[in-house]
Amino acid sequence: MRPAFHLAIPVDDLTRAREFYGGVLALDEGRSAEAWVDWNCYGHQLVTHVVPGARGDSGRNPVDGHDVPVPHFGLILPVPEFQALADRLRAAGTEFVIEPYLRFAGEPGEQWTMFLRDPAGNALEFKAFKDESQVFAK
Known part of the structure; x- marks a missing residue:
């Protein structure tokens, strides 16, 4: 099994979280209770807790x-999955903090990136490297 992260984030409304994470991002829902939902975030466990x-x-x-929002969390995807997600987000009328674009073009660490917020205001970044060996390149 490959290493995976577990991340818990605060949300103020589980219905809106389900619409966004399950609907817009198309993540599979796992276990849940009255005040939290587990999501399969590309093989990682993301938990939305009502706060x-x-x-x-x-x-x-x-x-x-660009002005990158802090704090934020993100995920590195393969380029085709990044582009498909960007298309899905655009089709859903997502308001981006930073529109999808190619960052550091022609430099070490060249990457596609985009920033957006979930309905609770949490900042999310998704990125994709043309060459994944460049993730930590200087």
């Missing part, structure tokens, strides 16, 4: 001419 209150940035960090 009332607003989310938002602690700050922003400039990267490649």
Whole structure:
């Protein structure tokens, strides 16, 4: 079994979380209870826990001419899966924090990236490397 992460994030409404994570992102739902839902996030366990209150940035960090929201979590996908997800998000009318684009073109670590928020305001990043051996390239 390959290593996988487990990440728990706060949401304020499980119905909206189900619509977004299960519907828009098309993640499979796992176990759940009244106050949480497990999601299969490309083989990783993502858990949405109900925690009332607003989310938002602690700050922003400039990267490649864009203001990256902090905190955020993300996932590296193969390029075809990244492009399919970007198309699905556009078709769902997703408002991007940073539209899908090619970052660091022609440099070490060249990657496709996009940032968006879930309905609770959590910032998400999805990215894809043309060459996955470049994930940690300097």
